[in-house]
Amino acid sequence: MAKNAKPGVDWLLLEARRASWWRALFPSRALAGLRQLIAHAVKLYAGLAPASQAGVLLGILSFTGMGLVGLTHWLTASIIAEQERSALLQSLHALVPATQHDNDMLADTLELAGPGAAAAAGPITVYRARKDGRPVAAVLTAAAPDGYNGTIRLLVAVRQDGTLAGARVVAHKETPGLGDLIEEAKSDWICVFSGRSLTDPDEKRWAVKRDGGAFDQFTGATITPRAVVRAVYRSLVYFRDHQDELLAAGADPRASGGTTHD
Numbered sequence: 001m002a003k004n005a006k007p008g009v010d011w012l013l014l015e016a017r018r019a020s021w022w023r024a025l026f027p028s029r030a031l032a033g034l035r036q037l038i039a040h041a042v043k044l045y046a047g048l049a050p051a052s053q054a055g056v057l058l059g060i061l062s063f064t065g066m067g068l069v070g071l072t073h074w075l076t077a078s079i080i081a082e083q084e085r086s087a088l089l090q091s092l093h094a095l096v097p098a099t100q101h102d103n104d105m106l107a108d109t110l111e112l113a114g115p116g117a118a119a120a121a122g123p124i125t126v127y128r129a130r131k132d133g134r135p136v137a138a139v140l141t142a143a144a145p146d147g148y149n150g151t152i153r154l155l156v157a158v159r160q161d162g163t164l165a166g167a168r169v170v171a172h173k174e175t176p177g178l179g180d181l182i183e184e185a186k187s188d189w190i191c192v193f194s195g196r197s198l199t200d201p202d203e204k205r206w207a208v209k210r211d212g213g214a215f216d217q218f219t220g221a222t223i224t225p226r227a228v229v230r231a232v233y234r235s236l237v238y239f240r241d242h243q244d245e246l247l248a249a250g251a252d253p254r255a256s257g258g259t260t261h262d
C-alpha cells in the first residue's frame with residue numbers, strides 16, 4: 001500500500017490512478033471523460049459515512065442484479081420465441097404436411113372472434129395452407145371452455161372441401177390418467193376426427209357415445225372428450241359459415257403476418 005494512503009476506497013483510488021490497468025481500461029481520449037466520472041464517483045463515495053457507503057453499495061449491487069436479470073431475459077426471449085414458433089409449425093405440419101402446401105402458414109394468418117361458446121375464450125387465430133396460391137386448408141385455434149379442469153386449447157385443421165385434416169390438443173389442465181387421454185402422446189383418441197365432416201357423422205351423432213353420439217368417451221371420464229367433440233364440431237360449423245373469409249388470400253400473406261377481423 002502507498003505511504004500516507006488510507007486503506008479502503010482512498011487507497012483503491014490512488015492505486016487505480018497509478019496502475020497501468022486503469023489506463024488499459026480507458027485507453028482512448030474519448031473515454032477520458034468516463035474515467036474522470038468514475039474517479040469522481042469513487043471520491044464522492046469515499047467521502048460518505050460508512051452507513052451511507054453500505055447503502056450505496058447495496059444499491060449498486062441491486063442495480064447490477066436487475067441489469068443481469070434484464071439482460072438474461074433479453075438474450076433468452078428471442079430464443080424462446082423461436083422455439084415456440086418451431087413447435088407451432090411442427091404441430092401445424094402434423095395436421096397439414098409441408099408437402100401439401102407451399103406458403104408460410106405462420107405468416108398467412110387471420111385473427112377472428114371465436115365460434116359459439118368458445119368466443120369467451122378469446123379470439124382465434126387461423127393459419128391458412130395454400131398450394132400454388134389455391135387454398136388447401138385452414139387450421140383454427142379452437143377452445144373448449146367446458147373441459148373438466150378449464151379450457152382445452154386445440155388446433156383443428158379443416159380442408160378446403162370441409163373435411164377434417166385432423167385435430168390436436170395444444171394445451172389443457174385435464175387430469176393425468178383420465179382426461180389427458182386427449183393428448184396424442186397419451187392415446188390415439190384425438191386421431192378419430194381425421195376425415196370426418198359436418199355430415200359424417202350427422203349433427204345428432206357429433207357427440208360422445210354416452211350422449212348417443214359416434215365418438216368414444218374414456219372410462220370414468222366423459223366430460224373431457226365431450227368438450228373436445230363439441231369444440232371440433234363448432235370449428236366445423238364455423239368453417240362452413242366463414243369459409244370464404246377463412247380461405248381468402250390476404251393482400252400479401254407472406255409479408256403481412258395476418259389481418260384482424262371482428
Ligand SMILES: Cc1cc2nc3c(=O)[nH]c(=O)nc-3n(C[C@H](O)[C@H](O)[C@H](O)COP(=O)(O)O)c2cc1C
Pocket residue numbers: 148149174175176178179180217218219220221222223224225
Ligand atoms: C379427482 C378427479 C379427477 C377427474 N378428472 C376428470 C377429467 O380430467 N376428465 C373427465 O372427463 N372426468 C374427470 N373426472 C370424472 C368426472 O368427475 C366425471 O365423473 C366423469 O367425467 C363423468 O364420466 P362418467 O359418466 O363416465 O363417469 C375426475 C374425477 C375425479 C374424482
